Amino acid sequence: MRRTSKRFKEAKSLVQDRIYSLEEGIEVLQKTATAKFAESTEVHFCLNLNPKYADQQLRATVILPHGTGKNIRVVAIASSDSGLVASEIGAERIGSEDLIEQISQGYTDFDVLIAEPDMMPKIAKLGRILGPKGLMPSPKAGTVTKNIKLAIQEFKRGKLEYRVDKTGIVHINFGKVDFKSSQLQDNLLTVYKSILQNKPTGVKGKYLKRMYICSTMGPSIEIDFSVL
Known part of the structure; x- marks a missing residue:
């Protein structure tokens, strides 16, 4: 059985069992990033997609306005x-x-x-x-x-590719925890809009089911995307 570190437990205790606004979620994410390095920030979109069907596949690119914080080779x-x-x-x-x-x-x-x-x-x-x-x-x-x-x-400058995995989830790094909150919000909104703009034609019913953010070593935080 996998053991949960004391650091992770302390970070998880900062996350309430509720859905956060974008601004609140970014604030909590930065507070929970307590590793000894500048962790990446991740967003995970749970989509109503079954990529085994050609008209439900999602693969696209997006340019983050503030980059990824990484040196891309x-x-x-x-x-x-x-x-x-x-x-x-x-x-x-x-x-x-x-x-x-x-x-x-x-x-x-x-x-x-x-x-x-x-x-x-x-x-x-x-x-x-x-x-x-x-x-x-x-x-x-x-x-x-x-x-x-x-x-x-x-x-x-910050262009990246993303694609849906076999479970219908898209995973994207959108910056580093030491970015300004406003920069992370800008990057995340850009990614969110790209996900919507590239909606596959075969989607049936609700497209975006849930949206979570986290740092590399931190707990997940659910975001209210209905008001973005």
Whole structure:
């Protein structure tokens, strides 16, 4: 049986058994984040979706106005004559066949891989390496594009991809506990609006059932999304 730490019990005691407004919820979240590092803040949307049906799948991107608080490592695969220089546009690496070969040998020390459309046939063979790590470039994720420079800048600035899991829940990091409360609220509202705007066509009945926030090591806090 899993033991609950004293720190977690103390944090959980700060959360009342009720639904919080967005502002109140963020305030409690920051109070319950007592780990010795700046924890990430997470939001979990419980949706009325069954992703085994094509018209109930949800996969989209959103740009957080205040970023994620993380240093996102971006690499790109472009044609050898692209003229792009990694250091000039904020990427860790930009390569062509050479980078494809390195990834085939196990190099995956990055968070986002962006690719030009013409390079995708050559990247296809990397599916067994990139797929399980969620790193395979995709047009839906905004990681297959002709504008490599813009895509890199967007992901470095706070663009992220999200998708519904097999249980109908979407999990998204929307900042760090040491952000200002107003910044966390802005980021969370942006994510919430994106979830609504990307509602799948096959939804039957109520789309969004519940919404919870928490810090990496903290207890969950239910948010009243009906007034957002």
